[in-house]
Amino acid sequence: MQKMVRFYMKFYAYYHSTAAYRIRIALNYKNINHELVSIDLMAGKHHDESYKKHNRQARVPTLDDDGFEIGQSSAILEYLEEKYPEPALLPHDIKKRAWIRYLSQIIISDIHPLNNSGVLNFLKNLLNQDQSKIQLWYHHWVKCGFDALEAILTDHPDCKSFCYGDTPTFADICLIPQVFNAYRFGFPMNNYPTLRRINEHCLLLPYFEKARPENQTDCPLDEKK
Amino acid sequence: MQKMVRFYMKFYAYYHSTAAYRIRIALNYKNINHELVSIDLMAGKHHDESYKKHNRQARVPTLDDDGFEIGQSSAILEYLEEKYPEPALLPHDIKKRAWIRYLSQIIISDIHPLNNSGVLNFLKNLLNQDQSKIQLWYHHWVKCGFDALEAILTDHPDCKSFCYGDTPTFADICLIPQVFNAYRFGFPMNNYPTLRRINEHCLLLPYFEKARPENQTDCPLDEKK
Numbered sequence: 001m002q003k004m005v006r007f008y009m010k011f012y013a014y015y016h017s018t019a020a021y022r023i024r025i026a027l028n029y030k031n032i033n034h035e036l037v038s039i040d041l042m043a044g045k046h047h048d049e050s051y052k053k054h055n056r057q058a059r060v061p062t063l064d065d066d067g068f069e070i071g072q073s074s075a076i077l078e079y080l081e082e083k084y085p086e087p088a089l090l091p092h093d094i095k096k097r098a099w100i101r102y103l104s105q106i107i108i109s110d111i112h113p114l115n116n117s118g119v120l121n122f123l124k125n126l127l128n129q130d131q132s133k134i135q136l137w138y139h140h141w142v143k144c145g146f147d148a149l150e151a152i153l154t155d156h157p158d159c160k161s162f163c164y165g166d167t168p169t170f171a172d173i174c175l176i177p178q179v180f181n182a183y184r185f186g187f188p189m190n191n192y193p194t195l196r197r198i199n200e201h202c203l204l205l206p207y208f209e210k211a212r213p214e215n216q217t218d219c220p221l222d223e224k225k
Numbered sequence: 226m227q228k229m230v231r232f233y234m235k236f237y238a239y240y241h242s243t244a245a246y247r248i249r250i251a252l253n254y255k256n257i258n259h260e261l262v263s264i265d266l267m268a269g270k271h272h273d274e275s276y277k278k279h280n281r282q283a284r285v286p287t288l289d290d291d292g293f294e295i296g297q298s299s300a301i302l303e304y305l306e307e308k309y310p311e312p313a314l315l316p317h318d319i320k321k322r323a324w325i326r327y328l329s330q331i332i333i334s335d336i337h338p339l340n341n342s343g344v345l346n347f348l349k350n351l352l353n354q355d356q357s358k359i360q361l362w363y364h365h366w367v368k369c370g371f372d373a374l375e376a377i378l379t380d381h382p383d384c385k386s387f388c389y390g391d392t393p394t395f396a397d398i399c400l401i402p403q404v405f406n407a408y409r410f411g412f413p414m415n416n417y418p419t420l421r422r423i424n425e426h427c428l429l430l431p432y433f434e435k436a437r438p439e440n441q442t443d444c445p446l447d448e449k450k
Contacts, residue, residue: 056373057331068320072334074299075326082319094307095293101300105333106282109297113338122365127348127358136351148281 009034010064012054014041015216016184018112019073020061021177024211026077029168030084038218041117074108077170089169100164103149103171107178111145114138115181135185142178142187146195149175154194161201168202176202180213234259235289237279239266240441240448241409243337244298245286246402249436251302254393255309263443266342299333302395314394325389328374328396332403336370339363340406360410367403367412371420374400379419386426393427401427405438 011027011034013020027034039045039060046058055062055071062069063076065083070076081089090097113119115138123129123137153159163171179199182189189196202208209215214224236252236259238245252259264270264285271283280287280296287294288301290308295301306314315322338344340363348354348362378384388396404424407414414421427433434440439449 056376057335057369059335065320068323070323070327072327072330074334075323075330078326079319079323082322094304095290097307098293098295098300098304101303102295102297105297105300108330109299109334109338110282110284113334114344119339122362123352126361126365127352127354129352133352137347140347140351144282151281 008064008066010037010062011035012037012039012051012062012064013060014039014046015213015219017041017060018116018177018181019059021180021211021213022073022173023061023063023076023080024216025168025173025176025208026080026089028207028210029087029089030080032080032084036217040218074104074170077173081170087167089173091165091169096158096164099158100169100171103152103163104174106145106149107174111142111178112181114141115185138185139187142182142185145178146182146192150192150194153198159194159198161198163198168205168208172198172202172208175199176208233289233291235262235287236260237262237264237276237287237289238285239264239271240438240444242266242285243341243402243406244284246405246436246438247298247398248286248288248301248305249441250393250398250401250433251305251314253432253435254312254314255305257305257309261442265443299329299395302398306395312392314398316390316394321383321389324383325394325396328377328388329399331370331374332399336367336403337406339366340410363410364412367407367410370403371407371417375417375419378423384419384423386423388423393430393432397423397427397433400424401433 009032011023013023013036015038039051041060045051046060052058054064054069057071059071061073061076062071063079070079077089090100120134120138123134129137153163158164160166162168163175175195176199179189179195203212213219234257236248238248238261264276266285270276271285277283279289279294282296284296286298286301287296288304295304302314315325345359345363348359354362378388383389385391387393388400400420401424404414404420428437438444
């Protein structure tokens with residue numbers, strides 16, 4: 001008789017959430033079985049009390065590993081890496097790990113927090129900013145971060161097919177969703193040949209491709225390719 | 226004859242930088258010898274080309290470990306923890322580590338990026354917001370993050386003297402500088418008894434006390450206690 005394996009990893013996410021997109025790539029790359037629970041951000045479902053008991057910040061993503069629940073994509077990435085070390089998304093050498101976390105955090109801490117929907121809505125509704133000002137804001141912070149990343153990566157001896165070396169790391173997992181987000185908001189990518197090259201390379205790989213927003217089951221039909 | 230030990234860890238920082246304050250606590254707690262290089266943010270020294278070659282984002286802090294340079298406080302914290310594991314700032318258990326990183330990232334990724342000086346200056350100079358609107362913005366994002374943290378920590382069985390357990394972790398290292406920042410901007414802390422209790426406990430400890438902005442050599446005399 002086949003042994004029953006009880007499995008319980010829930011992933012609360014939404015197709016166009018940049019932070020959820022990061023986790024999808026890691027789950028795919030490590031081939032971690034999980035159940036998706038879609039939280040419709042457009043309908044405000046993240047503010048429902050039934051969801052907030054899983055995530056007090058009312059944000060996605062949340063990972064629920066058999067009752068152990070955490071939010072924050074970089075905490076989730078580190079957890080998945082420690083629980084399922086192979087295939088690795090961080091090298092063993094501590095300087096290389098630090099370098100990759102540095103690249104990742106430029107996106108996680110200095111680009112994305114300034115352009116998520118809550119922030120843009122605050123600019124619009126509480127500070128009465130029109131669309132041109134919101135675009136000025138959005139483009140400014142993406143430019144600051146991408147200018148730094150492009151300068152750091154271009155000609156760096158360890159930047160090859162990916163941000164670091166020949167296998168994906170946290171840095172690519174952060175970069176590709178942020179480039180998606182940038183295109184979505186009409187940010188011109190022409191000054192970033194290195195970021196574009198890495199983005200194009202990654203999107204040819206099945207674990208990135210499968211993680212794209214338009215390939216999610218909760219993506220509306222009119223946004224699918 | 227005594228052996229010469231070559232030492233070279235440089236720490237580029239500024240006394241009132243919240244992110245630099247985090248690193249100071251870790252350096253003190255782990256008793257890591259280092260040379261401080263003060264970058265005067267008020268005088269715009271972070272934009273000098275001579276500094277930007279160390280940090281392409283023109284931000285502090287930067288850690289230079291014998292020529293290996295990285296920015297981003299959470300990457301630096303992880304690096305220091307991996308290089309100098311004792312005394313530990315993260316437990317060994319992977320769920321506990323994940324939990325502490327989750328708490329830390331609420332501050333690093335969702336509070337601090339929205340209230341650093343670059344963002345507040347953008348609101349003032351590019352979006353023409355007056356001081357009352359800037360305060361509305363500042364208080365809103367601190368409230369969102371602190372409300373979540375207070376709810377998560379209060380009555381949590383593992384929240385004791387510190388955010389987690391009886392020794393300091395990354396979470397306290399993030400919390401205490403953010404509370405300093407909140408007081409500095411007149412944010413009312415009366416609704417956060419748990420955060421206040423942890424803050425008061427930590428500030429009695431020498432490695433936190435020594436890291437306070439007003440105890441730094443680059444703090445102007447009129448801001449010292």
